[in-house]
Amino acid sequence: MIQEPPESRSPETRERPIITMVPDVESADQLARERPALRDWMELRLGWWGFVRKNLDEPMPPGVGWWQTLGNLLLTMLVFQFTTGVLMAMYYSPSPQSAYPSVKHITDTVTAGSLIRGLHVWGSTCIVVAMTLHTLRVFFWGSYKKPRELTWVVGVLIFQVMLAFSFTGYLLPWDQKAFWATVVGTRIAATIPFVGQDLLVLIRGGDEVGALTLTRFYAIHVMILPAALMALIGIHLYLVRRHHIAGPVIPQKGAPQPFFPNQLFRDVIVVIIGIGAMFALALLFPPGLEAPADPAGTDFTPRPEWYFLGLYELLKIMPAGWELVATTIVPGIVTIGMLFLPWLDRSRSRHPAKRGWTILLGTFVILMIGLMTLKGILETPPHSAHSAPAEQHARH
Amino acid sequence: MDHETQQPTPPLDAEAMARRKFLGRVVTVLNIAVVGVLAVPAVQFAAAPLKHRLKEEWLDVLGDDELAEGETREVAYTVAVQDGYQKVDRKYVVYLSRQDGEVKCFDPACTHLGCRVKYQSDQHRYFCPCHGGVFDESGKVVSGPPPKGLIQHPVKVEGGRIYVSRMV
Ligand code: HEM
Ligand code: FES
Numbered sequence: 270m271i272q273e274p275p276e277s278r279s280p281e282t283r284e285r286p287i288i289t290m291v292p293d294v295e296s297a298d299q300l301a302r303e304r305p306a307l308r309d310w311m312e313l314r315l316g317w318w319g320f321v322r323k324n325l326d327e328p329m330p331p332g333v334g335w336w337q338t339l340g341n342l343l344l345t346m347l348v349f350q351f352t353t354g355v356l357m358a359m360y361y362s363p364s365p366q367s368a369y370p371s372v373k374h375i376t377d378t379v380t381a382g383s384l385i386r387g388l389h390v391w392g393s394t395c396i397v398v399a400m401t402l403h404t405l406r407v408f409f410w411g412s413y414k415k416p417r418e419l420t421w422v423v424g425v426l427i428f429q430v431m432l433a434f435s436f437t438g439y440l441l442p443w444d445q446k447a448f449w450a451t452v453v454g455t456r457i458a459a460t461i462p463f464v465g466q467d468l469l470v471l472i473r474g475g476d477e478v479g480a481l482t483l484t485r486f487y488a489i490h491v492m493i494l495p496a497a498l499m500a501l502i503g504i505h506l507y508l509v510r511r512h513h514i515a516g517p518v519i520p521q522k523g524a525p526q527p528f529f530p531n532q533l534f535r536d537v538i539v540v541i542i543g544i545g546a547m548f549a550l551a552l553l554f555p556p557g558l559e560a561p562a563d564p565a566g567t568d569f570t571p572r573p574e575w576y577f578l579g580l581y582e583l584l585k586i587m588p589a590g591w592e593l594v595a596t597t598i599v600p601g602i603v604t605i606g607m608l609f610l611p612w613l614d615r616s617r618s619r620h621p622a623k624r625g626w627t628i629l630l631g632t633f634v635i636l637m638i639g640l641m642t643l644k645g646i647l648e649t650p651p652h653s654a655h656s657a658p659a660e661q662h663a664r665h
Numbered sequence: 666m667d668h669e670t671q672q673p674t675p676p677l678d679a680e681a682m683a684r685r686k687f688l689g690r691v692v693t694v695l696n697i698a699v700v701g702v703l704a705v706p707a708v709q710f711a712a713a714p715l716k717h718r719l720k721e722e723w724l725d726v727l728g729d730d731e732l733a734e735g736e737t738r739e740v741a742y743t744v745a746v747q748d749g750y751q752k753v754d755r756k757y758v759v760y761l762s763r764q765d766g767e768v769k770c771f772d773p774a775c776t777h778l779g780c781r782v783k784y785q786s787d788q789h790r791y792f793c794p795c796h797g798g799v800f801d802e803s804g805k806v807v808s809g810p811p812p813k814g815l816i817q818h819p820v821k822v823e824g825g826r827i828y829v830s831r832m833v
Contacts, residue, residue, distance in 0.1 A: 279758065365748070449780070453795065456779040467715055474714045481714060481749035565741055565756035570794040571780055584778065585796040590812045592777060 296497065326523035329532050330516025336410075338539040339403040345540045346396050347502070349547065353389040354491065363487040365480050368443035376556060381423070389552030393435055397576050400431060408610075408631055412515040412620030418611035419507040425607045427501050430494055435574050437490040440483065448562030449571030451486075451652045452478050455604050457596040478564070518620045578645025579638050589660055603634060713822055719832035727761060727827045737762040737784050739773075746833045751767060759818060759829060760784055760791070770818040770829045771804050777811040791815065 304520040305313075312318055329337075360379060362371040404424065407413060413421035440451045455478065459469040474481030526532070563569075573581055583595040606613065615628040621628050677685065684804075726742045740761050743754040760771040771791075773781045780795035790807065791800040798809035805814045819830040 365753070453778045460778075470714050470717075471712060475717065476719065477755075479748040479755075480751060480753075484749070559833055563756075565758045566781070569781070570782065581796075584810065587810055589806065589810050592810060592812065 280342075301636065324510075325527060325529035325533070327510070327513065327528040329514060329528055330525050331521040331523035332517035333514055335524075335535055335539070336406045337534045339399055340509070341536045342539050342543045343396065343399050343403060344502075345544065346392055346399060346547070347498075349388060349544065350392045350396065350581065351495065353385050353392065354495075356385050357389060358491060363441065363483050364441040365443060365483060365562070369439060369482060369558070372442040372444075373558055376558065383555045384551055387554070387556045388547060390556045391547055391554070393438065394575070395543065395550075396431060397435070399543065400428060404428065405635070409621055409628075410518060411614075411621070411624060413611045414614070414619050415611075417508070417512050417515065419610055420505060420512065422608055423501055423505045423508065426606070427498065427505060428607075429604070430501060431499050432576075434490065434494050434498075435576070437486040437494070439574055440478075440486045441490065442558055442660065443483065443562045444559040445562055445566065445569045446559050446572065448478060448564065449569050450573050451482065453571045454573060454577075455482075460596045462593070515619070523548050572649060575646055575649075576642065578649070579641035580647045582641040584650075606634075709829075717757055721830050723821070723828045723830050725826050726759070726829050729822050729827055732761055732763050732768065732827065734763050734766065737753045737786065737789075739784065744831060744833050756832075757831065760815075761827060761829075768820050768822060768827055769804070770820045772816040772818060774816065775811055776806075776813050776816060776824070777809070782815070786813060 308318075357375055360371055360375045360382075362368060372386070375386055377383075379385075407421065407424070436454060440447045455469060455472050458472055459465040461468060470476060472482075473479075474485040474487070572578075580595065580600065583599060584592060587595045610627075614624055616624045616627070618624065689704075696749050723746060724742055724744060726740050734739065737760055739758055741756055741758045744755050745752055746755045748755065758773055760773060762769050762771065773783075775782050775793040775795065775798050777793065777796055777798050780793050782791040782793045782798070782800060789802045791802075791804075793799070793809065793811070796810050798811040799807040800811070801807050802816060806812075821828050821830075826827050
């Protein structure tokens, strides 16, 4: 994938600016006379190898290892997500009449359609898992501390964008599951005092979930969120490079190692495993479709995507009149707490043992979310389980 | 073009500094104006659905003799509504119930988060499948998280027919 230029093998030349590698250019015709290799010609203009080399030489403090591979795994998975998404947009048609048949067409008729859609559906699940692990590792390593506060803040925003991707994408197949999860999910906005009802109309594009909800969600899913995500990831990566990877909480002996070859090799192994898992899931559990959305039906039990099940369970246990706590206050506090974590945790040390309450509270929140999600997954009736093969019967 | 030979600009005198400051402000104001001419119609455009006003429609849904005393039944009917760019026949379902001679019409949307409640005639209760809300046959909350009873639509009985009103 990335080739190391021969020059970078010698340590002296590695430090020198790449521009001096090219014969000193006095004038354009000298360059023309010497017939430089295409690579040198490009190098003078693009500075590409300098960029590549800088990244290959990125210092990894001793102790950096497998846990630091998740970021690159996420990047690769996002490339898959974008590719499969753009492909499906070539066949998908966002209207109440055509959405369902177009998704059915993609799944049943288009060559490799079931695989492409399966990769997209399972990709979202895999990304949420990898993103959660990445966040946990950054949290426990205390990597959000000075000077990496904004790397963390941008990360939290990326997290929100990913959840919005999932919520808007869930509606697009316009089957029963999609429709009812959106009816109930958007109603959450209406629980907010004063502005709730207007907010609901704004999100739905009308009073009820209908044609304009679908076009709205589609525009958000394929235009607004990808643009926002690319911008945020650009900033995230810029900051990661600017501040370099934080080493282990207790600095280890030894000099930093360049990213290439050891860390890059670890990255590739993890990418192979992660992408392999995505393919296996997409092939073993091909994506299904339930019956087409029926706004008049009364016998369908809506269920959200599995990673929203924690919230769903929280709603269940709230007493009457307290739904605002589950829909807005608890998720709001967790999000704001995450955004401001670098300033809330005032301990000087990144060591978990020296960050007593942060680690305690963080672990508590993580356990609660985990347990509620698990409870939700266990209580999911098997027929509506996420992409279960049983769903395939519904297709025929 | 050669970036090695690029000269730094000479330091500015007081007049040039003042000019810079002034023009800098002008540029800021103009840029805000440019953002504004896009942002104002953009927000109006995206928020257009807020302008839609609902109006009341009366619909004939059932014969008066088809609902016995003490009975609760599910009734479906269609209304032609404007759904964004298209007119569609939207199907609605309501529960009609006659208690002590009076006909009531309950919306099946649970007042908690809008799942469809299901009436169980053997228990005379409505059950919500989502978070366990239960309502009695007069629509009042019996248990679970719903904050208030089932929403009722106005009903009138005229010429042997039951009419239900709906905001569409
Ligand atoms: C799709 C989403 C994301 C992508 C593609 C991404 C990408 C990356 C990459 C490539 C790295 C460097 C390698 C590594 O540490 O694994 C990194 C580091 C980091 N990420 Fe993310 N990230 C994502 C989401 C997040 C989230 C959700 C958070 C936090 C809430 C976060 C916080 C951080 C922080 C603080 C670092 C610096 C770690 C250090 O210096 O040790 N990232 N990210
Ligand atoms: S939607 Fe009926 S109990 Fe929550």
